[in-house]
Amino acid sequence: MIICVTLLTLYSFMKSQSEGLKLFGPETSLTAVAGQDLVLPCFIKPNISAVDMTVKWLRLKDAASLVHLYKDHENRIENQAQSYRGRTSLDIKELQKGNASLKLSALRVSDEGRYKCLLEDKFWYDDITVQIIVEARGGHPVITLESYDNSGGINLVCESRGWNPEPKVLWLDRERSPLPAKDTQIHRDAEGFSVKCCIIVYDHSNSNRFYCRLLQQHHMIEAEVIISRNIFNVWKWVVGISITAGLIGLGIILMGVIYHKKVSKLQKQTLKADFIRKKRFSVDVTLDPDTAYPRLRVSANEKAVTYEDIEQENLSDTPQRYTYYPCVLGKQRFFSGRFYYEVEVRGKTEWTLGVVRENIYRKEWIPWKPLNGFWLVELRNENRYRALDDHVVRLTLREKVEKVGVFVDYEEGLVSFYDVNTSSHIYSFTDQSFSIIKLCPFFCPRYNDNGKNAAPLIITALSE
Numbered sequence: 001m002i003i004c005v006t007l008l009t010l011y012s013f014m015k016s017q018s019e020g021l022k023l024f025g026p027e028t029s030l031t032a033v034a035g036q037d038l039v040l041p042c043f044i045k046p047n048i049s050a051v052d053m054t055v056k057w058l059r060l061k062d063a064a065s066l067v068h069l070y071k072d073h074e075n076r077i078e079n080q081a082q083s084y085r086g087r088t089s090l091d092i093k094e095l096q097k098g099n100a101s102l103k104l105s106a107l108r109v110s111d112e113g114r115y116k117c118l119l120e121d122k123f124w125y126d127d128i129t130v131q132i133i134v135e136a137r138g139g140h141p142v143i144t145l146e147s148y149d150n151s152g153g154i155n156l157v158c159e160s161r162g163w164n165p166e167p168k169v170l171w172l173d174r175e176r177s178p179l180p181a182k183d184t185q186i187h188r189d190a191e192g193f194s195v196k197c198c199i200i201v202y203d204h205s206n207s208n209r210f211y212c213r214l215l216q217q218h219h220m221i222e223a224e225v226i227i228s229r230n231i232f233n234v235w236k237w238v239v240g241i242s243i244t245a246g247l248i249g250l251g252i253i254l255m256g257v258i259y260h261k262k263v264s265k266l267q268k269q270t271l272k273a274d275f276i277r278k279k280r281f282s283v284d285v286t287l288d289p290d291t292a293y294p295r296l297r298v299s300a301n302e303k304a305v306t307y308e309d310i311e312q313e314n315l316s317d318t319p320q321r322y323t324y325y326p327c328v329l330g331k332q333r334f335f336s337g338r339f340y341y342e343v344e345v346r347g348k349t350e351w352t353l354g355v356v357r358e359n360i361y362r363k364e365w366i367p368w369k370p371l372n373g374f375w376l377v378e379l380r381n382e383n384r385y386r387a388l389d390d391h392v393v394r395l396t397l398r399e400k401v402e403k404v405g406v407f408v409d410y411e412e413g414l415v416s417f418y419d420v421n422t423s424s425h426i427y428s429f430t431d432q433s434f435s436i437i438k439l440c441p442f443f444c445p446r447y448n449d450n451g452k453n454a455a456p457l458i459i460t461a462l463s464e
């Protein structure tokens with residue numbers, strides 16, 4: 001009887017003691033770095049000992065799996081999920097204070113997810129959920145010079161594996177300003193995300209230094225690549241030869257360079273011969289002062305044009321006059337056959353040259369590109385040569401151009417530019433459809449730039 005009463009009292013005591021109990025865990029998800037250890041908090045409040053209870057830690061995935069079990073005063077590993085073997089521990093001293101936190105060591109990306117901490121005895125039961133995020137810092141990025149691009153650039157690929165969560169990938173130039181990537185691929189596997197980011201880079205003259213940066217909230221890692229100008233220059237001679245298959249890896253790249261060096265000599269000779277043939281189509285071109293921007297001065301022989309800081313006097317604003325940009329048109333019109341002329345650009349820091357559709361609008365800005373009737377190549381900021389194709393193409397030229405040769409084959413739809421001094425090809429617009437339009441030579445000496453760009457554009461007699 002006494003025993004019975006005692007038991008009952010004890011029972012109700014324990015029951016009442018259990019009533020105000022509650023389990024607590026972290027309020028937000030926990031973030032830790034792969035490879036490190038992490039404590040998943042779970043404790044009873046008010047604090048009473050939990051040594052006599054059953055403590056269960058479960059991983060909540062498709063089917064819950066057992067991460068850790070403490071029962072009948074011992075840790076039981078019989079049914080523990082394989083991937084957690086040897087990586088979990090409960091501190092018994094802490095358990096006496098109601099702290100059932102689980103220590104998980106050597107975190108893996110695959111540990112990321114939701115866990116349940118569950119405590120029970122005969123009279124009481126509660127559980128909480130703990131969410132963990134495992135950040136993995138991926139491997140150092142590897143940069144591959146993959147292949148040459150038809151536009152005269154080089155395809156670079158940056159790769160890195162083992163990231164979690166997904167990192168941001170950026171290509172940067174030498175000033176660490178972002179460059180537009182051509183393509184970014186991201187895949188997920190057991191070790192996290194792997195990324196691959198491609199870009200086409202061009203010769204930037206002084207320092208061809210590029211960075212690939214991978215960014216996470218608390219982590220950043222960069223790889224650097226420096227490309228010798230020679231690598232770009234080799235390409236200059238082989239524009240037109242299509243590069244077969246992507247050349248992967250530095251070893252293959254080097255083989256490729258040697259191969260192209262051999263090819264380039266041959267190619268150079270054929271280009272030269274080709275260029276000399278084009279000179280046979282030389283025509284006499286003169287400037288049309290009536291189309292000249294008001295601050296342009298056309299020489300008396302109509303062969304040279306300079307930008308002056310004051311407007312010419314007694315000018316009429318006729319429809320044919322260029323008033324938006326410092327440009328002037330040639331007097332000649334071409335609507336069949338082939339023609340060639342040369343323009344001296346010596347001493348200039350900026351110029352734009354080429355041919356345009358006869359009836360282009362001259363009073364306001366429209367994008368200069370083939371679609372709008374402009375087939376132009378230009379120099380900007382002393383060393384930036386560009387072809388104004390449907391997308392601007394940066395050109396990598398070995399030497400400063402002093403004289404530009406412009407060749408047009410109307411029926412072929414071809415507009416080619418040459419460096420006359422070195423007899424080398426600069427750029428070609430191919431497969432253009434001129435059909436019924438009349439083409440007209442176009443000259444922009446551009447602005448004076450405080451005298452820096454004061455030199456004239458001169459249509460020269462054919463040089464031999």
Ligand SMILES: *[C@@H]1O[C@H](CO)[C@@H](O)[C@H](O)[C@H]1NC(C)=O
Nearest residue numbers: 039043091094099101102103
């Ligand atoms: C609970 O125990 C863990 C070790 O298992 C310890 O790191 C943590 O600080 C303890 N929490 C509290 C609230 O005492």
Ligand SMILES: *[C@@H]1O[C@H](CO)[C@@H](O)[C@H](O)[C@H]1NC(C)=O
Nearest residue numbers: 046047048094096097098099
């Ligand atoms: C448990 O509570 C007692 C008194 O309320 C306190 O002295 C002790 O530090 C607490 N222990 C833990 C682990 O919070």
Ligand SMILES: *[C@@H]1O[C@H](CO)[C@@H](O)[C@H](O)[C@H]1NC(C)=O
Nearest residue numbers: 399400401402403420421422
């Ligand atoms: C261009 O050719 C002239 C004469 O052939 C030469 O004196 C000059 O150095 C050349 N310039 C360049 C940039 O190659």
